[in-house]
Amino acid sequence: MSSSRATLMQVAERAGVSLASTSRALHGTGASQAMVDRVRAAAAELGYSPDAIGRSLRMKRTFQIAFAVADIGNPVYVEMLTAIHEVLAPHGYRVVVMSTGPTVGTTVDLVRSLGSGFVDGLIVSPLRTDDALVEAIRQAPVPVVVIGRSLEKQGIDSVSTDSAAGLGQAVAHLVEIGRRRIGFVNGPLDTTPGAARQRGFDAATSAPAFAGEHAETERADDFTVTAGLAAARRLLSRTPAAGPFDAVVAANDLLAIGVIRAAGELGLTVPGALAVTGMDDTEIGKVFQPSLTSVSLGSADRGRAAAQLVLDRVGDVVEPAQQIAIGPHLVVRESTTTPRADAVAGPPASKEKSAR
Amino acid sequence: MSSSRATLMQVAERAGVSLASTSRALHGTGASQAMVDRVRAAAAELGYSPDAIGRSLRMKRTFQIAFAVADIGNPVYVEMLTAIHEVLAPHGYRVVVMSTGPTVGTTVDLVRSLGSGFVDGLIVSPLRTDDALVEAIRQAPVPVVVIGRSLEKQGIDSVSTDSAAGLGQAVAHLVEIGRRRIGFVNGPLDTTPGAARQRGFDAATSAPAFAGEHAETERADDFTVTAGLAAARRLLSRTPAAGPFDAVVAANDLLAIGVIRAAGELGLTVPGALAVTGMDDTEIGKVFQPSLTSVSLGSADRGRAAAQLVLDRVGDVVEPAQQIAIGPHLVVRESTTTPRADAVAGPPASKEKSAR
DNA sequence: GTGAAAGCGCTAACAC
DNA sequence: GTGTTAGCGCTTTCAC
Numbered sequence: 001m002s003s004s005r006a007t008l009m010q011v012a013e014r015a016g017v018s019l020a021s022t023s024r025a026l027h028g029t030g031a032s033q034a035m036v037d038r039v040r041a042a043a044a045e046l047g048y049s050p051d052a053i054g055r056s057l058r059m060k061r062t063f064q065i066a067f068a069v070a071d072i073g074n075p076v077y078v079e080m081l082t083a084i085h086e087v088l089a090p091h092g093y094r095v096v097v098m099s100t101g102p103t104v105g106t107t108v109d110l111v112r113s114l115g116s117g118f119v120d121g122l123i124v125s126p127l128r129t130d131d132a133l134v135e136a137i138r139q140a141p142v143p144v145v146v147i148g149r150s151l152e153k154q155g156i157d158s159v160s161t162d163s164a165a166g167l168g169q170a171v172a173h174l175v176e177i178g179r180r181r182i183g184f185v186n187g188p189l190d191t192t193p194g195a196a197r198q199r200g201f202d203a204a205t206s207a208p209a210f211a212g213e214h215a216e217t218e219r220a221d222d223f224t225v226t227a228g229l230a231a232a233r234r235l236l237s238r239t240p241a242a243g244p245f246d247a248v249v250a251a252n253d254l255l256a257i258g259v260i261r262a263a264g265e266l267g268l269t270v271p272g273a274l275a276v277t278g279m280d281d282t283e284i285g286k287v288f289q290p291s292l293t294s295v296s297l298g299s300a301d302r303g304r305a306a307a308q309l310v311l312d313r314v315g316d317v318v319e320p321a322q323q324i325a326i327g328p329h330l331v332v333r334e335s336t337t338t339p340r341a342d343a344v345a346g347p348p349a350s351k352e353k354s355a356r
Numbered sequence: 357m358s359s360s361r362a363t364l365m366q367v368a369e370r371a372g373v374s375l376a377s378t379s380r381a382l383h384g385t386g387a388s389q390a391m392v393d394r395v396r397a398a399a400a401e402l403g404y405s406p407d408a409i410g411r412s413l414r415m416k417r418t419f420q421i422a423f424a425v426a427d428i429g430n431p432v433y434v435e436m437l438t439a440i441h442e443v444l445a446p447h448g449y450r451v452v453v454m455s456t457g458p459t460v461g462t463t464v465d466l467v468r469s470l471g472s473g474f475v476d477g478l479i480v481s482p483l484r485t486d487d488a489l490v491e492a493i494r495q496a497p498v499p500v501v502v503i504g505r506s507l508e509k510q511g512i513d514s515v516s517t518d519s520a521a522g523l524g525q526a527v528a529h530l531v532e533i534g535r536r537r538i539g540f541v542n543g544p545l546d547t548t549p550g551a552a553r554q555r556g557f558d559a560a561t562s563a564p565a566f567a568g569e570h571a572e573t574e575r576a577d578d579f580t581v582t583a584g585l586a587a588a589r590r591l592l593s594r595t596p597a598a599g600p601f602d603a604v605v606a607a608n609d610l611l612a613i614g615v616i617r618a619a620g621e622l623g624l625t626v627p628g629a630l631a632v633t634g635m636d637d638t639e640i641g642k643v644f645q646p647s648l649t650s651v652s653l654g655s656a657d658r659g660r661a662a663a664q665l666v667l668d669r670v671g672d673v674v675e676p677a678q679q680i681a682i683g684p685h686l687v688v689r690e691s692t693t694t695p696r697a698d699a700v701a702g703p704p705a706s707k708e709k710s711a712r
Numbered sequence: 713g714t715g716a717a718a719g720c721g722c723t724a725a726c727a728c
Numbered sequence: 729g730t731g732t733t734a735g736c737g738c739t740t741t742c743a744c
Contacts, residue, residue, distance in 0.1 A: 005471060005497050007737060018715045023739060032713060049471030053418065054737025056409045057720050064452070064474075073438050073639075082429050085455060094474065095453050096420070099441060115361060115405030117721095118420075118450065141361050225643045257643050264645065283429075284640050287581045287613050289620065363721060374731045379723060388729060410721025413736050473737095715744085720737105727732080 006046040015042035026050070065310055066119040068098040068110055070127045074223075075253075075282040076299045077125065080147065083303030084123060091311060093120075104128045111136040111144065121310040123147060123303075127191045143313030145306045149192050152323035157313065159306045159324045163193060163279065164200030166295035166328030170249050170277040171204035173293070173330055177337070179247035179275055181214040183235045185259055186251045187223040194223075197251045197279070214242040220255055228258020236266055236274075246274060247336075253278035253285040256292055260335065275336040290334035298326040362402040371398035382406070417476055421666055424454040424466055424480040430579070431609075431638040432655045433481065436503065439659030440479060447667060449476075460484050467492040467500065477666040479503060479659075483547045499669030501662045505548050508679035513669065515662045515680045519549060519635065520556030522651035522684030526605050526633040527560035529649070529686055533693070535603035535631055537570040539591045541615055542607045543579040550579075553607045553635070570598040576611055584614020592622055592630075602630060603692075609634035609641040609650055616646070616691065631692040646690035654682040 012022040015038050025031040025039035042048075056062045067084055069077040085095050096119055100107040107126050111133065114122060122140070125147040126133060134154050137144045143157070150160040174182055184201045187194045198217070205215035216238075220231035228250060236245060248263075250256035256278030260270050268274045270290055278285050278294040285292035305324045368378040371394050381387040381395035398404075412418045423440055425433040441451050452475055456463040463482050467489065470478060478496070481503040482489060490510050493500045499513070506516040530538055540557045543550045554573065561571035572594075576587035584606060592601060604619075606612035612634030616626050624630045626646055634641050634650040641648035661680045 005473065008739095009737075019738090020716075020740080021714055024714085027739090030713070035713080047471075049468075051737050052472040052474040053409060053412045054720095055739075057413050057722090057736090058738045058740085060720070062409065072441065073434055078429055078434055081453070085428065085453065089455065097437070097441065097451050097453050099445065112405075115403075116408040117361065118408040261643070261645065284643075287617070287640075289617070289645055364723095365721075376723080376732075377730055380730085383723090386729070391729080407721050410736095411723075413720090413738090414722045414724085416736070713744105716742090718739105718741085720739095722736090723734105725732105725734085728730085 005051070006043075006048040008048070008050065011039065011043045011046055011048050014046060015039045061314075062118060062120050063092055064094045064096050064119040065307070065314075066096045066098050066114075066122045066124075068100045068107075068122060068124040070100050070102050070125075072097060072099065075284055076280050076297075079282070079299040080125070080303035080306075083300040084307040087304050087307035088311070093311075100124065100126060102127060104130050104133050108133050108136045111140055114140050114142050114144075117141065120314045121145070123306045123310055127193070129192055143310055145310045145313070147302050147306050149196075150323050150325070152321050155321045157309050157322050159302045159309065159326065161297045161302060161326045161328055163196045163295075163297060163328060164203065166279060166297060166330075167197050167200030167249065167251075168204040169328060169330040170279070170293075170295050171201065171210070173332065173336065174247045174249070174275055174277065175210065175213070177275065181240060181242050181245050181247070182216075183245045183248045184215065184217040184251075185228055185231045185235060185248055185255050186217055186219050187227070187255065188221065189219065191223075194251065201249065214240045216240060216245075220251075220258070223252050223254055225254045225258045225261070228255030229261050230258070231255070232259040232262035233265070236262060236268070248274060248276050250276065250278050253280045253282045253292055253294055256285065256294070256335070257288060260288075260290070271334065271336050271338065277330075277336060281331050286333070293331065293333045293336040295328050295330050297328050301326045361407070362399075362404040364404070364406065367395065367399045367402055367404045370402060371395045417670075418474060419448055420450045420452050420475045421663070421670075422452045422454050422470075422475040422478045422480075424456045424463070424478060426456050426458050426481075426483045428453060428455065431640055432636050432653075435638070435655040436481070436659035436662075439656040440663040443660050443663035444667065449667070456480065456482060458483060460486050460489050464489050464492045467496055470496050470498050470500075473497065476670045477501070479662045479666055483549070485548055499666055501666045501669070503658050503662050505552075506679050506681070508677050511677045513665050513678050515658045515665065515682065517653045517658060517682045517684055519552045519651075519653060519684060520559065522635060522653060522686075523553050523556030523605065523607075524560040525684060525686040526635070526649075526651050527557065527566070529688065529692065530603045530605065530631055530633065531566065531569070533631065537596055537598050537601045537603070538572075539601045539604045540571065540573045540607075541584055541587045541591060541604060541611050542573055542575050543583070543611065544577065545575065550607065557605065570596045572596060572601075576607075576614075579608050579610055581610045581614045581617070584611030585617050586614070587611070588615040588618035589621070592618055592624070604630060604632050606632065606634050609636045609638045609648055612641065612648055612650070612691070613644060616644075627690065627692050627694065633686075633692060637687050642689070649687065649689045649692040651684050651686050653684050657682045 012019045022039050025036045121143040123145045146158040151158040218231045218235035220227035248259050250259050259276050263270050263274045278292045281294040281296035285294050368375045378395050381392045477499040479501045502514040507514040574587045574591035576583035604615050606615050615632050619630045634648045637650040637652035641650050
């Protein structure tokens with residue numbers, strides 16, 4: 001921490017030219033070479049660096065974008081954040097991380113707080129959505145891009161994925177490898193992902209292709225390992241008339257890990273006695289033992305797309321609301337296939353295989 | 357995105373009072389109740405919300421703190437970020453996430469960029485440090501807190517931990533459970549953590565208590581699972597004259613997971629044939645199978661401490677540079693103890709046990 | 713190509 | 729307790 005910073009005014013005085021010329025010289029907009037040299041020299045001598053706040057006030061742009069999620073600890077959001085940062089930083093934008101809290105109410109508050117104009121745009125991935133939130137986003141004074149549910153009809157930019165279809169891919173894969181009695185460990189139904197995935201599971205297991213087999217859902221309190229462990233214990237303690245479960249579909253990778261731990265407690269081998277699939281295709285799932293078959297929802301892609309979208313909006317591209325969809329795809333790994341001892345590789349993007 | 361936002365001036369006109377009174381009324385500083393009511397009503401009618409930029413320019417405070425790390429995907433940094441956010445948000449501070457890049461040079465650039473005054477302070481955890489960086493931090497126009505190496509002598513606020521001692525705890529634990537031939541999988545030596553951990557391992561294994569046993573280091577290219585897997589393959593393919601390795605100390609949890617995967621490839625059971633310890637006590641280590649014995653370096657605590665420190669500094673607390681140390685402690689889990697089938701619990705903070 | 717001046721939205725002296 | 733006014737640092741008309 002040293003002496004107070006130099007202002008443009010001081011640079012101007014030092015160079016012996018006007019404030020306006022100094023500004024122009026530093027931006028290279030319509031100034032003679034002599035002027036540019038002179039001003040640059042003065043700026044260097046003073047260690048001048050332009051003040052972001054003064055500039056923001058004048059230009060009405062902060063060069064900041066907010067990214068808001070319920071829980072920044074969740075690996076999916078971390079992947080999104082990384083991707084968003086990678087897209088925005090080269091354009092000179094900073095990323096402000098915010099927390100929505102678990103409820104819609106606090107998310108609405110957050111969107112309203114955009115009124116203080118500290119960012120040029122917002123990327124938000126709400127766990128739950130209602131009319132008040134939709135309305136708040138519509139009224140927001142800066143562009144908002146939603147990652148999650150498609151909100152195109154509501155006139156809101158959104159980046160979505162078809163997690164219901166993704167769940168279908170997981171079920172189809174399990175049926176294909178001969179599993180017949182499939183349990184589903186889902187998270188809370190009142191969340192956007194929870195609801196979509198339940199729809200996907202119900203649709204997949206009531207399709208003709210699934211006839212004659214057994215399907216059953218158990219709901220975890222949260223999308224975490226701990227909640228998944230508890231839910232799986234409940235699920236696996238029941239034995240359907242059709243026979244014991246031979247597969248479990250989990251609504252995300254963390255729940256899937258909980259399921260595998262529960263299987264271990266009960267002496268069930270994975271995938272031998274119980275095949276398990278996750279969703280989100282996280283790093284942790286790739287390195288877990290057994291590595292996790294998982295439905296990729298393209299977290300990084302969704303982050304990138306959202307960042308690009310908000311960048312377009314901030315750049316005054318006035319178009320109707322856009323909806324970008326990232327297709328889910330299944331990545332098959334050890335938790336649904338017999339592992340070969342020598343095939344235990346590191347985090348491989350190579351073993352991918354698209355299903356359906 | 358709707359109509360342009362209302363300004364304080366407009367609220368003043370609407371209320372039929374002066375600009376200053378409006379400001380005062382809204383802040384509750386020396387205004388009559390009647391004035392407050394009147395102004396509040398006008399503000400509400402206009403949906404006024406104060407402009408953060410105008411206020412920042414005037415107050416010379418942005419209410420933003422930057423958090424900069426090389427790789428925001430690393431679970432340790434995510435934990436720090438969460439803790440930092442939790443401390444700062446209640447004080448009205450936003451968190452700006454920045455990337456230092458892997459080299460010292462880009463970190464120096466980042467510190468210099470503080471000159472544009474977009475944040476009131478910085479928390480940075482550099483992987484590598486040199487004189488130029490120390491000097492840049494000293495010259496920085498806003499308070500900077502370093503998480504990592506102690507920089508008290510250089511007059512810089514820092515939050516550190518004794519990872520060398522932590523490594524000693526891991527080695528002591530392995531010796532205690534009867535392991536005699538211990539390998540060490542470290543990350544790059546030219547990083548601050550890499551160097552410290554190597555020092556710790558060398559010290560622990562050259563202490564009298566370790567006499568007559570075998571110690572050997574293998575260096576991974578990076579602190580990742582993939583690099584750990586490759587390094588462990590190299591290490592375990594060698595058989596010391598004293599006999600095969602019966603334990604591996606890894607410099608962090610990600611490396612440790614790579615080690616366990618390598619052990620699996622070679623048919624070595626963990627912890628039966630090979631006991632493995634990690635460091636950082638991450639979430640992923642807790643849920644891994646086998647769950648990871650790990651040296652906690654108090655990531656969340658360090659984040660909290662750094663946030664508190666930067667908060668004190670921006671609050672004009674002028675004191676000599678502070679150095680806060682968070683003590684490491686060993687958390688024993690399955691990877692160094694025989695697991696009981698029914699003891700495979702969820703992420704437990706309960707099974708902790710301090711060593712030494 | 714250069715300079716003078718206005719003004720972005722806000723807070724804090726300073727008078728009354 | 730209230731109003732008037734200056735000014736934070738910058739960009740951008742507008743005249744010349």
